Amino acid sequence: MAAFHPGNGTIERLGRMLGEAERIVAFTGAGISTESGIPDFRSPGGIWTRMxxxxxxxxxxxxxxxxxxxxxxxxxxxxxxxxxxxxAHRALAHLVAEGHAQGIVTQNIDGLHARAGVPADKLVELHGNATYAHCLSCRQRFELEEMRAAITREGSSPRCACGGFVKSAIVSFGEAMPEAEMLRAYRLAEECDLMLVLGSSLLVEPAASVPRVAKRAGARLVILNREATPLHGLADLALEGEIGAMLAQIFPHLADQEH
Incomplete structure (x- = not known):
């Protein structure tokens, strides 16, 4: 269907759809965090186009x-x-806390969903998390400041006691996607009755296949993004604009918490 734009009752329609759903799953991308000041590294002008x-x-x-x-x-x-x-992060955490959302599937590595209050068992980080590190062999967790101190002290990249390399806990280019996390995401998609996409271009695979799985399983598909996505034609509702501004109209009590 053609994209809707805020106004003419579309925000009210979004609110009704969220209110009618019993098993919401959100799928988030870089666009949800750019409004917190985090750059979109993949977009034109982003760091990966320059480095x-x-x-x-x-x-x-x-x-x-x-x-x-x-x-x-x-x-x-x-x-x-x-x-x-x-x-947007707080609205999703609120939906999870109230039992309306079954989980959050994110492409982001910034840790903001967890900081907003989404518990680990409700959060699927498909591309990992850049706020800590882990051993590539035994998966032991390490804190970044601990690794910074080790590199300064030793002058070499850190190794785990087991002998494995320690790396930031993100999925790097060329690294296999985490199978367990992908399975969790697909399971959530198959079981939801509304898939809410926030701030994703839906261009990066295989993560972008998650909303398709939900739609094929019979869920409604709602997309909020600054620009059109390849799945706009499948969406039951697609809104283009500032995500925070749109959600502030549905969750005004959360908008009052802005710093």
Whole structure:
């Protein structure tokens, strides 16, 4: 269907659809966090259009690449640390807390959903999380400041006690998607009655297939994004504009919490 634009009752329709749904699942992308001041790294002008990504293969093969990757992660985490969850993050956390949303599936690595109050068992981070690190062999968790201190002290990239490489807990370019997380996302999609897409271009696969799974299983599909997506034609409702401004009309009590 053609995209709707805010006005002419479309926000009211969005509110009704959210109110009628009993098993909402949200699917979020970079657009939900740009309103918290976090850059969209993949869009034109983003960091990955100006700086070659360090692939998983390069990370594993080169000490120089590992050290460069760590420096990028430390810089990126400073940006994430300064950002605060916005009304969209808080609205989703509210829907989860009230039992209306069964889970949040996100492409984002900034940790803002968790900071907004979404519990770990309701959050599926398809591309990992940049706010901590883990061992690639045994999966032990490490904090970034601990790794920064180790690199400063040793002058080399960190290794786990088991001998494995330690890396920021994101899915790097060229790294396999986490199978367990993808299965969790598909299961949520198959069981929901409304798939709410917020701030995703729906271009990055296989993550972008999750809303399609929900639609095929009979769920309503609602998309809120700044621009049209490849799934606009399948959507029951598609709104283009500022996500926070739209949700503020549905959750005015949460809008009052803005810093």
């Amino acid at each position: 070659e990504p360090i692939t998983f293969q390069k990370f594993m093969a080169s000490e120089e690449a590992r050290l460069e990757d760590w420096q990028r992660r430390f810089t990126m985490n400073e940006v994430y640390g300064e950002a605060e969850p916005n009304i």
